[in-house]
Amino acid sequence: MSRPPARRPRARAARGSSQVGRRFEVEVGPVAHGGHCVARVEDRVVFVRHALPGERVILQITEGTEGDRFWRGDAVEVLAPSPDRVPAPCPYAGPGRCGGCDLQHVALPAQRELKAQVVREQLRRVARLEVDVVVEAVPGDEAGLHWRTRQRYVDLPGGGRGMRKHRSHDTVAVDACLLEAPHGPSYDVRGRVFDVADGGFWQVHPGAPEALVDAVLEALAPRAGESALDLYAGVGLFSRFLSEAVGPTGRVAAVEGDRAASALSEHNCPGVLVRAGDVGGVLAGGLPPEWDRADLVVLDPPRAGAKRAVVEQVVAREPRAVAYVACDPSALARDVAIFAEHGYRLASLRAFDLFPMTHHVECVALLTRTDSAPR
Missing domain, CATH: 2.40.50.140 (Nucleic acid-binding proteins)
Known part of the structure; x- marks a missing residue:
């Protein structure tokens, strides 16, 4: 993550x-x-x-x-x-000004439809799939504003602060960003508290962690006694709830490239097998033999996606279901196409507006093994 x-x-x-x-x-x-x-x-x-x-x-x-x-x-x-x-709510939005927002000039429902069009087009063009996509609002913002629980400004010479222009190192002096939330992030999800390092990754929209956990668990429908791999696991957000769902007769392994986040996941997720390192490398030889098979997999890769080497390591374990959490529709479509080569179909997809006023959108895709999948 x-x-x-x-x-x-x-x-x-x-x-x-x-x-x-x-x-x-x-x-x-x-x-x-x-x-x-x-x-x-x-x-x-x-x-x-x-x-x-x-x-x-x-x-x-x-x-x-x-x-x-x-x-x-x-x-x-x-x-x-x-x-x-619509008129942009922020005085710093527009041509030649702050580059942080792409869509402040668009009504919120239309923003979500534009994002849905992008996801549909990427899946159509790259994965050759026709998929109905609806981008869902998530509680926690105020009409698309005040949701960034972590915000960075540029310190300006002589005092003051600024934001970068689009595709530029140049800055625009600002009093405040309308996306900034009044409070920092909460690490309490479904009544479970997570330790997160200062500056470590955590979803910035206050409603994002719970929305994603709910979507992943609904998609995978984990059963008692199953085994689950959580890849790009961060501090263990999904691992914690997967472990509770599969119970004492099941098992969960969490793999994360950031060693600080991986160390925190050991504390956040008692009983979960934790491995720090490159996900592809750990899958290739860093797990005990019993992890050559897994019932469930969660993939939450960075923007570049999982890519072929990791996808092929996943399908080699013959999971019955894979939940893919994607922050880039193009990378998602590419990886869905790779899964299809190995007999996994896109069974469902949900999209969430976790970044209002910007073009970014988060998706949770469910991939399931077809009868024709190689064994």
């Missing part, structure tokens, strides 16, 4: 003259993964922020050269607004 810091974009070699600053009138196309919509200028794709599908806007190019396959831009003037457009 540990999440690495987001990578900043690498500078690309220029391919012809810069197009930054050029303006075009366009009709905005569909939403795309990443917090923008697609438009076309001179037969070239432009990824446009601060727009909505169907709008007519003036876009200004923010990244791109003459020879690039695609450009990036901001909608700096809206000529024909979507009915889903």
Whole structure:
């Protein structure tokens, strides 16, 4: 469950003259993964922020050269607004301002539908699946605001604080972020208290831990006496409840790459076998022989997903069910396709709006073994 810091974009070699600053009138196309919509200028794709599908806007190019396959831009003037457009609640949101939010200009129900469209499109394009997706609201925010229980600002020279612009090291001075919650995170979930290191990973939306635990347990329906692997286990959020569900005749193993989080999971999850290390490496040779088989698996990888090596280690254990907790729809779709190669089908999917006002969405996918799965 540990999440690495987001990578900043690498500078690309220029391919012809810069197009930054050029303006075009366009009709905005569909939403795309990443917090923008697609438009076309001179037969070239432009990824446009601060727009909505169907709008007519003036876009200004923010990244791109003459020879690039695609450009990036901001909608700096809206000529024909979507009915889903609303005034941004934050004065720092918008073109050239804070880059933390992608969707403040969109009504909350429409934000969730846009995210659902992205998940559907990724599963259709990458996994060749048609899936009905509804993004569910989660209790704990205030109309999409005041949910970030951990917030970081940039200290500005001479005092004050700021936030980064989109895809930039430049900062915008702010008084406060409207996403910031009035209180820090609670580590109490379903009446169980978890130890978490200062700065260690924990879901930032106050309703997220319980919503995800409920979704995972509902999907897996663990039975007394079963064995369960919790991969990318963090401090043991899922392990704790899996252990209680399978009872004293069952067993749970938790694998986590962050050693500090793994050590805390030993305290948080009495009776669970804990292993610290690279998940693929531990699965390949770091568990006792009885873990060559498992009834259930939880996968909660970082944004890059589990990838083929880990998926193949999972299916080799022939679990009856896998709950995949995904924070990136593209990585989820890729890994679902790999599971399908090995006879596992996507049985259900739930999506949660754990990051309102941004393009991010969390999914819990259930994968079950088909009759044709190799043994």
